[in-house]
Amino acid sequence: GIQVEQSPPDLILQEGANSTLRCNFSDSVNNLQWFHQNPWGQLINLFYIPSGTKQNGRLSATTVATERYSLLYISSSQTTDSGVYFCAVDTDAGNNRKLIWGLGTSLAVNP
Amino acid sequence: ETGVTQSPTHLIKTRGQQVTLRCSSQSGHNTVSWYQQALGQGPQFIFQYYREEENGRGNFPPRFSGLQFPNYSSELNVNALELDDSALYLCASSLRSGGMGNEQFFGPGTRLTVL
DSSP: OOOEEEEOSEEEEETTOOEEEEEEESSOEEEEEEEEEOTTOOEEEEEEOSSEEEEETTEEEEEEGGGTEEEEEEOSOOGGGOEEEEEEEEEOOTTOOOEEEOOOEEEEEEO | OOOOEEEOSEEEEOTTOOEEEEEEOOTTOOEEEEEEEOTTSOOEEEEEEETTEEEEEOSOOTTEEEEEOTTSOEEEEEOSOOGGGOEEEEEEEEOOOTTSOOOOEEOOOEEEEEO
16 A cells, blocks of 8 residues: 655754655555644644645645655744644545555654 | 534543544535544544445454444444554544545544553
8 A cells, every 4th residue: 555654753943943844655646635733632734735835824835746745844933833743645546535644743843 | 614523532441341432524524534543653544434334444343333424423433442442533524526635624533541
């Protein structure tokens, strides 16, 4: 089955720093989503991005489907950005739209 | 627009017991997926329901079962609980349309502890 790899696994930043998180996937996908999981476990949708580039405030994402990777950019990081960032891909499995997840990048932003 | 809700938020059970977790999908959505997330791992797909029928299943034994109701809400049932079933159980709703991928939105999860 499809493999999803995220890097780096852990990241520590000082408030105000920028960062880039990467997601590689091993096969073609219908869609890709980025999530932020807060310390209480809630998954927050960041981007639904099968291809191209999107921006939302300090966050932006780019997916290059032909090269099977996606990047999440966080600029001017804040302590509230801390948590785990997941990339999940939607496989081309007919009508079964299940998400296959990476292991996440654990981000800690220090004041 | 009402988001995805789950109940209960926390639950403690003992080995061998049975548990039912509930999920109300987001308004306008017709598909519910269930995921299990162990500590330090990404979520793992359990199964998906569309129009009250199971529409795909991950590598979980038959003691994991589910239902979807006419209002698109859903239940996850786990029989004969094992210690390894301790995890965060996440419900996601989406609107299935056409042949393309559909964005999934998650509830806050139910944290199950099996003693």
